Amino acid sequence: MEINRLTLPPIGGSGEVTTFYSFESGAARSIALADSAVLLAGRANATTPVLMIDWDTEAPGLHHLFPSRDERYDGARTDDDRGGARAGGARTAPARHEPARPGSRPPSSRPGLLEYFEACREQLKALGRTGGDDHEERARLVLDAIDWEAYVERVDQGRTLYLMRAGCFDDSFGERADRMDWDGLFATCPALYRAFAAHLARHFRHVLIDCRGGRSAAVSVCTTLLPDRLVGLFTPNGRSLDGLAGVVTRAIEYRCSHEEAQRPLLVYPVPCGVDGFDPERRMLWRRGDPQKGVTGYQPRLEQLLRDCYGLSQLSLDSYLDEVQLHGALAAGAAQHLGALPERDGDRLSQTRAIEALLGWAAAGRFPWQSRLEIELVEAVDAARVRLAAGARHGGASPALDPNAVLLARELLRLGELYLHGARLQGACDCFAESAVLRQRLLGDAHPDTRASRAALAAVLRDSGRLAEARAQYEVLLEHCLSAAGADHPETLAARSGLAATLACQDEFGPALALHDAVLDACERLYGPDHIATLEAVAGQARTLALQGEYSRARMLYERVLEGRQRVLGTEHEDTLRCTQQLATLLRDMGDLGNARKLQESVVRVRERLAGADAALTLQAREALAEIFAAQGDLGAVRDMQQSLAMARERRLGSEHPDTLGVLLRLASTLSQQGELEEARRLQQHVVSLHERLRGMDDHETLRSKQMLAQTLSSQGNSAAARRLEQSVEEGGNRLLQLRAMSAGLHDAPGAAAPGAAAPGDFAPRDAVPGAMGAGRPAPGRAGPGQSASFEPLEHKLSQLHKLVEGGRAREARQLADSLRETILRPTVAQPLRRRGVGLIKQVYQDAGDKDALLAFAEDEVASLEGALIEAAGGRPLALR
DSSP, X not given: OOOOOOOOOOOSSOOEEEEEEESSOHHHHXXXXXXXXXXXXXXXXXXXXXXXXXXXXXXXXXXXXXXXXXXXXXXXXXXXXXXXXXXXSOOOSOOOOOOOOTTSOOOOOOOOHHHHHHHHHHHHHHHTTTTTTXXXXXXXXXXXXXXXXXGOEEEETTTXXXXXXXXXXXXTHHHHHXXXXXXXXXXXXXXXXXXXHHHHHTTOSEEEEEOOSSSSHHXXXXXXXXXXXXXXXXXXXXXXXXXXXXXXXXXXXXXXXXXXXXXXXXXEEEXXXXXXXXXXXXXXXXXXXXXXXXXXXXXXXXXXXXXXXXXXXXXXXXXXXXXXXXHHHHTTOSOOTTTSOOSOOOXXXXXXXXXXHHHHHTTTOOTTSOHHHHHHXXXXXXXXXXXXXXXXXXXXXXXXXXXXXXXXXXXXXXXXXXXXXXXXXXXXXXXXXXXXXXXXXXXXXXXXXXXXXXXHHHHHHHTTOHHHHHHHHHHHHHHHHHHTOTTSHHHHHHHHHHHHHHHHTTOHHHHHHHHHHHHHHHHHHHOTTSHHHHHXXXXXXXXXXXXXXXXXXHHHXXXXXXXXXXXXXXXXXXXXXHHHHHHHHHHHHTOHHHHHHHHHHXXXXXXHHHOTTSHHHHHHHHHHHHHHHHHTOHXXXXXXXXXXXXXXXHHHOTTXXXXXXXXXXXXXXXXXXXXXXXXXXXXXXXXXXXXXXHOTTOHHHHHXXXXXXXXXXXXXXXXXXXXXXXXXXXXXXXXXXXXXXXXXXXXXXXXXXXXXXXXXXXXXXXXOTTSSSSOSOOOTTOOTTOTTOOOOHHXXXXXXXXHHHTTOHHHHHHHHHHHHHHHTSTTSOHHXXXXXXXXXXXXXXXXXXXXXXXXXXXXXXXXXXXXXXXXXXXXXOOOO
């Protein structure tokens, strides 16, 4: 291969630097890097410049994968002759590069990485103190003085692919490599390595660095100082994964703690080395098995990335479904793609494996983004670009451009994906833009426009934006009626959606009228046992349950359950959901035995079909724990909460809000069982995490502190409890001041905003005795099937305040009556009680109902007398 002098003008923008690292298995790392380089250099009609740098000066190997013409005979020699890998062959364990044997042809005399940094070292000596303490300027002077092109060679005449080999492999290479002091260079000029990476990234779209394994100063340079992205290969043993985790953690911590190094580092872990023909072994390595004491690499990697990036939740399911290197490549026994291009890229091909990795790494996508999300985001971006280009060149107007139609469709698909992942705001944004585009393109009555509007209305309702959802449903229903007719499925669905929204707004009369109309139409069109009819009955049952009409709701749920079992089967998802809704309704009605039987059946099916740690299984187990609590079976509640806490930690991590919520509920259960010290320990743990993750004055931090104060008081440590209560009150005041400052002049001074807490309103939410641990809110009017969505007491009081201020007297009276008993319970914090009592009295005064006002005052006095009697008996009073 002829080596010509390079001519590489700067590229537009800046390229990306990616380090390939593996604690072990250097052959797999080098081949994966070489394959990635070949594929990247072939993009954009093979005009994408890519540079490979061999930084493994102990066991250099990249030059063997891309031999020059006078070195190709080396392929017949043994690995021990060169201490590295033959082209397409396996590299031995790291071995020192040896000089050529007597009689062999001389090795390449082209300089490489080692000689480049030897030149940098000499330049730094020559500069002396030039530039003073301005290390950026010193680095610039050094790099400008060295002709980097002399150290780089082109290794593919069909692609813009280049290599900076480890060095000139003469007799002194090994000794010189030993003498290279990477730490010393950094100490002399800390900006040198960072400037070196940026210097090359101006000429190459991708710079790929082959980093040696293990731990060393060179490893730190390659993984911490140089890259924008880090690809970490690991093999099926704990040592390999531990080594990768250590390198990633140190790199992230260094960048977070050193101001000059604070830039993003995207990490892409790559499993390799498990035979694809043994699915049981492969899945055991990936998922683990608690029964066998096997952790699994996916849970470990997810926890590692959560810790490094400060995320509460992420999943690598989609990424690891695609990004796995097969056994031959991992062992270094495969030929790299530059030496043996693949004609076909089937599912098991080497090309597909590397392309899957580049689908995330080359595009800078997060590994916790699903492949489908990446494809949809790219489709949306491409449609936007084409739409903008058409507008610039005077093409079709946006209202007629087919790219706008495509954009609206892809936005709808992306919104559906976000909705499936419970990313409601992202879904709402996509649906809203899709609806606007289709409305402009196709008109309000077009089926596609109606589909986008229906999706938008549903997600607005799920997000709690009820007024907006109602407006969208009303417009949707109008257009469905005019374009499709009263009996069209879309019209019936729009009526059902509007009915559910009205029910959430407590407008039960209009909601039930809509439900009746839908049910009548379904029975007339499809018959009483059709799936659509059963769904209409279920919607009516949910609204009745929200209204508190439990007996009527029960009859309807039983009808739905029987019909779904007969039509769909006992283990169908819709059947299981209905079973759980009925169980929750029976719990609220006090039929605890039947509620428990139904919910236990749901848990058994969930565990068998989805697994013990699946999200739906955990939700079903939490609902079962609520029933245990209602039965007063605190032992069963405690066992369930402990297993839930461990499952949440495995699935979501120890710092996820759901995990911390379970721990708080467990602490409350322990407190009820008299195990105050264990409860205090758990609460202190949660408080510490809340302070670190959410801040000192966050609402959840203050709430968990208040719970801890109650436990301290119960232990007799009243001084510590008072100090903690005082800090909670001060934090609550600061929180309200911040809200007032950001609210604007239109808010009345001292008035609590809807949903805001008053100072000190951070006691445990209105607890049901024996409930999953006093940290759960009281049922109030929460509907069946919504055991995890009870409204906290302070939220209800905010609603009452809003109703009073808005002059909605009838609704305010209904809510005030429902809160009379709750607000006087001894477990309610004193500031919250004062606020609630004042609001309820105001409602009765505004209504002129002196009897209700007097009766409520008598109840207030009675509750106070009860507390005094309790104190006189020597029992500790609940903190107020």
